[in-house]
Amino acid sequence: MSEVVNRVTAHGGRAWAALIGFLLAVYAVAAVGALASADAASVYTSLDLPAWAPPAWLFGPVWTVLYATIGVAAWLVWRRQVAPNRKPAMAWWVVQLALNLGWTPLFFGLGAYGAALIEILLLVVATGVTILLFSRVSKAAALLLVPYLGWVCFATALNAAIWAANG
Numbered sequence: 265m266s267e268v269v270n271r272v273t274a275h276g277g278r279a280w281a282a283l284i285g286f287l288l289a290v291y292a293v294a295a296v297g298a299l300a301s302a303d304a305a306s307v308y309t310s311l312d313l314p315a316w317a318p319p320a321w322l323f324g325p326v327w328t329v330l331y332a333t334i335g336v337a338a339w340l341v342w343r344r345q346v347a348p349n350r351k352p353a354m355a356w357w358v359v360q361l362a363l364n365l366g367w368t369p370l371f372f373g374l375g376a377y378g379a380a381l382i383e384i385l386l387l388v389v390a391t392g393v394t395i396l397l398f399s400r401v402s403k404a405a406a407l408l409l410v411p412y413l414g415w416v417c418f419a420t421a422l423n424a425a426i427w428a429a430n431g
C-alpha cells in the first residue's frame with residue numbers, strides 16, 4: 265500500500281485522475297453486471313446449491329473489495345511507463361475485465377450455467393496470465409490480483425456445482 269501512496273503523491277493530480285479512472289472502469293463493469301442481474305439474489309437462492317455455497321449477501325462486499333484491488337493493480341502497472349512488459353500486461357487486464365463483465369449476464373441473466381462455466385474458465389486463465397505479466401512490471405500489482413484469482417477459482421467450482429445440480 266505504501267507503493268500506492270508514494271506514487272500518487274509523487275505525481276500529483278495526473279496520478280489521482282488515472283487511479284480514479286481505473287477504479288471507475290472496474291466499478292462500471294460491476295454496475296453493468298448488477299444491471300444484467302437485478303434479481304441475482306433471488307435467482308441464486310432459488311438454485312439447488314452445494315452445502316459449501318456462501319450466502320447471497322456475501323458476494324456484494326467481496327466483489328466491492330476485489331474490484332478495488334483490480335483497479336489499483338492496473339493503475340500500478342500503468343504507472344510504469346518505461347516497463348517493456350507493460351502494454352501486454354495491460355492488454356491482458358482488459359481481456360480479463362471483459363470476461364469478468366460477460367459472466368454475470370450469462371449466469372444470472374440467461375441462466376446458461378454451462379456457457380457461464382466455460383466463460384469463467386477463460387476468466388481464470390486470463391487472470392492467471394494477467395498476474396504473471398503484472399509480476400514482471402510490479403510485484404505489488406500482481407499480489408493485489410491473487411485474492412481475485414482465488415475468488416474466481418472458488419466461483420468456478422461453485423458454477424460447476426450449480427450447473428451439475430441445476431443443468
